[in-house]
Amino acid sequence: MWSKKDLIGLKGLTKDEINIILDTAQSFTSILTREIKKVPTLRGITVANLFFEPSTRTRSSFELAEKRLSADTLGISAAASSVVKGETLLDTVKNLKALLCDIIVLRHAFAGAPELIAKAVPDVGVINAGDGMHEHPTQALLDMLTMRQMFGRIEGLKVLIVGDIFHSRVARSNIYGLKKFNAQVSVCGMYSLLPKGIDSLCRVYVDLDEAIEKEKPDVLMALRIQKERQEDGLFASLREYYRAYGIDQKRSSRLAKSSIIMHPGPINRGVELALDTADSDRSAILVQVTNGVAVRMAVLYLISSILRKGQEK
Ligand code: NCD
Numbered sequence: 635m636w637s638k639k640d641l642i643g644l645k646g647l648t649k650d651e652i653n654i655i656l657d658t659a660q661s662f663t664s665i666l667t668r669e670i671k672k673v674p675t676l677r678g679i680t681v682a683n684l685f686f687e688p689s690t691r692t693r694s695s696f697e698l699a700e701k702r703l704s705a706d707t708l709g710i711s712a713a714a715s716s717v718v719k720g721e722t723l724l725d726t727v728k729n730l731k732a733l734l735c736d737i738i739v740l741r742h743a744f745a746g747a748p749e750l751i752a753k754a755v756p757d758v759g760v761i762n763a764g765d766g767m768h769e770h771p772t773q774a775l776l777d778m779l780t781m782r783q784m785f786g787r788i789e790g791l792k793v794l795i796v797g798d799i800f801h802s803r804v805a806r807s808n809i810y811g812l813k814k815f816n817a818q819v820s821v822c823g824m825y826s827l828l829p830k831g832i833d834s835l836c837r838v839y840v841d842l843d844e845a846i847e848k849e850k851p852d853v854l855m856a857l858r859i860q861k862e863r864q865e866d867g868l869f870a871s872l873r874e875y876y877r878a879y880g881i882d883q884k885r886s887s888r889l890a891k892s893s894i895i896m897h898p899g900p901i902n903r904g905v906e907l908a909l910d911t912a913d914s915d916r917s918a919i920l921v922q923v924t925n926g927v928a929v930r931m932a933v934l935y936l937i938s939s940i941l942r943k944g945q946e947k
Contacts, residue, residue: 636936639944640752640760643769644811652811656779658932659925665702666927676705679938682735684726685763686712686742691899691923692763692773696739699930705938708735727751731758736941737934739763745803757944759937767801767863773898774807776929778815780922781853784894788815794849796822796842796879797857797906800829801864804898805857809835820849823879826868842879846888854889855896856881856906872905882908886916894918 636654644652665673681700685693693709700707708730712718717726723742730738737759740748745766752760764770782788793812799805799821812819813835820837821828822845832838839845846854859875869875881895889895895907895916903909912919 637940639937639940640748640762641771641933641937642749642752642760642762644771644774644807644814645769647771647811647814649814652775652778652814655775655929655932655936656782658936659775659779659928660783662702662928662931662935663925665931666924671702672704673702674704675935676700676703676938679737679934679941680706680708680733680735681737681739681934682708682710682730682733683739683763684710684730684741686717686723686740687764689741689763691926692741692770695923695926696761696763696772696930698927699934702927703931703934705737705934708733723747723751724754727755727758731755737761737937740765742766757941759941761933761937764803766803767806768803769807769810770803770898771807771811772926772929772933773804774811775933776922776925777804777808777855777896777898778811779925779929780896780918783921783925784918785852785892788812788817791815791817791853792849792851793817793819793853793855794822794845794851795819795855795857796845796881798827798859798864799823799832799857800827801860802857808855818849820845820851824869824875842885843888846885850890852890852893853896854881854886854893855898857898858900858902859905872902876905880904880906880908881911883911886911886914889916896922899923 739761741763745768747765748762795805822839897919
């Protein structure tokens, strides 16, 4: 049974809880292919989307998920809010509560911001849409849903995550989530982009060709180079990065026929992926995007059912 009013990260969820979200999301996919893609499930629920960092996919799929479920929605970007006038995050959130918002979807550069506000406003639901270098739970959930659809299971899947692991909240959430399903997770990147202690969580490679050869991954997940979080000098040049870690035709031809390539977006074509890799038959990148709406519908639905129970008391 689902019992949480917040979704902060996958580290704190059980395998059963993740399965509940994935099963609910899978059932919502059928609404998204109907002619009228709307159900009244969240009628009367107000969701504020608070985005303090840029976003295209996450923000639009949360907004669509809310609309598909008939919630009332607010969209707030840092640049257009009173944050630029000096208002703190906590004050912004308290004001949203005073406006009777039920759920806050938060993207913030500060790791820990969603947890902080979840504690500060205990009767408001909080969904982490990416906090700094910490977690991005709904991204990992949509990745896991995509894997489950493509392979019929997550258990035992071999997932190789390539690139800027150090700065990636997507990598962290995927590692936490996938390991609960006993997937065989490995990471590959240059030393400067690997977090300390990562070898206690999964196998680690610095050579991508060796990693592909040894791991024989079912899923090759490339990550964006997080230039906005980089200090200078973590690697020499984008061209060199591409040569060492870029997924091109030659590297993808060494994967098994059934293997897929994933990327959370936004893609830097010619850096993490060759110009045409994202458009190849192996690419599941746009399936991931589509699944983002169903996963966010599931999370909003499950959290709102807990909030409604609280209101009944
Ligand atoms: C990711 C993010 O913002 O963490 N993007 C996303 O949500 N799809 C990955 C990234 O920005 O590289």
